[in-house]
Amino acid sequence: MEDMPYADWLGFARESWSRYGMPSTVVDLGCGTGSLSIPLAKSGFHVYGIDLSSDMLSVARSKWDETPQQAIRPRSGTIRWLQQDMRDWELAEPVDTVLSFCDCLNYLTEEADIEAAFRATHRALKEGGSFLFDMHPPSQLIRYAAEQPFVLDERDIAYIWTCDFEEARCQIEHNLTIFAKERDSRFYRFEETHRQRAYDPDWIVSALRRAGFRTVDRYADFELKPAREDSERLFFAAIK
Numbered sequence: 001m002e003d004m005p006y007a008d009w010l011g012f013a014r015e016s017w018s019r020y021g022m023p024s025t026v027v028d029l030g031c032g033t034g035s036l037s038i039p040l041a042k043s044g045f046h047v048y049g050i051d052l053s054s055d056m057l058s059v060a061r062s063k064w065d066e067t068p069q070q071a072i073r074p075r076s077g078t079i080r081w082l083q084q085d086m087r088d089w090e091l092a093e094p095v096d097t098v099l100s101f102c103d104c105l106n107y108l109t110e111e112a113d114i115e116a117a118f119r120a121t122h123r124a125l126k127e128g129g130s131f132l133f134d135m136h137p138p139s140q141l142i143r144y145a146a147e148q149p150f151v152l153d154e155r156d157i158a159y160i161w162t163c164d165f166e167e168a169r170c171q172i173e174h175n176l177t178i179f180a181k182e183r184d185s186r187f188y189r190f191e192e193t194h195r196q197r198a199y200d201p202d203w204i205v206s207a208l209r210r211a212g213f214r215t216v217d218r219y220a221d222f223e224l225k226p227a228r229e230d231s232e233r234l235f236f237a238a239i240k
Contacts, residue, residue: 004035004102006039009099009102009222010039011222012101012132012222012223012224013097013101013132016224016237017097017130019224020130020237023045023095023129024045024096025045025048025097026047026048026095026096026097026099027047027048027050027091027095027097027099028040028048028049028050028099029050029098029100029104029133030086030101030107031050031051031060032056032102033056033059033060034049034060034061034079034081036099036101036102037060037064038060038063038067041079042067042077044076045076045077047079048079048080048082049079049080049081049082050082050083050086050089051083051084052084053083064079064081086100086105086108087108088116089124090120090123090124094125094126095124095125095129096129097125097129097132098121098124098125098130098132099132099133100121100132101132101133102134103134104133105117105135106136106196107195107196109169109196110197111199111207114199114204115207115211118131118208118210118211118238121211126240128240129239130237130239130240131236131237131239132236132238133235133236134233134235134236135199135233136196136198136232136234137231138170140232140233141170141171141172141196141198142170143232144163144172145164148161149161149163155181156181157178157180158178159178159179162174170197170199171196171197171198172195173193173195174192174193174194174196175191175193176192176193176194177189178190178191201218201227204234204236205236208238213238213239213240215237215238216236216238216239217236218235219234219235219236220233221235
């Protein structure tokens with residue numbers, strides 16, 4: 001994940017907030033190891049980092065605990081880490097904005113799960129609050145299937161990444177075999193499987209409106225500009 005464009009996601013969020021309203025409280029839904037939550041908190045936001053994985057949250061907590069206090073804006077910038085499912089997450093008080101970047105929502109492979117996540121997010125937002133997220137469109141999963149396999153071969157880590165694509169559901173299974181060098185200088189093999197599904201963008205907009213969002217705007221590839229046929233990421237801004 002070291003090459004992931006975290007700065008671009010943060011830039012998109014800030015540009016969106018300049019249009020839809022600057023928040024104080026932010027939910028990072030599907031926060032992973034905190035690569036977006038921590039910079040947001042360091043910038044002075046009050047952040048809730050929510051993820052289903054206890055392992056991811058453990059790493060995120062460690063990264064935050066190791067952050068020098070002088071790097072955090074005085075009397076501001078907090079994080080609360082919560083283990084919850086994005087399909088039915090909740091907080092005690094409503095928040096200003098919810099972010100879900102790095103194609104987190106593509107990991108929900110049933111339409112009912114997407115709609116549940118949208119409803120939960122709508123309930124958690126203040127009136128006028130914003131929900132900003134990105135998703136891979138169907139064309140991107142098709143590209144993954146056509147261009148695989150992917151290979152990485154570096155000094156301390158290597159992987160082989162193959163894909164199986166189910167056209168009828170526009171669902172892809174990423175299978176990774178990873179060889180990682182550990183502290184004892186030996187290489188260990190482990191495997192991961194990631195399943196993602198892409199949805200028709202018009203259906204996503206309709207699902208957001210059914211969840212109660214009054215305004216839904218579509219963008220692409222980290223810019224507040226319309227999507228093109230070759231766009232790799234679709235971005236949505238939904239306002240309660």
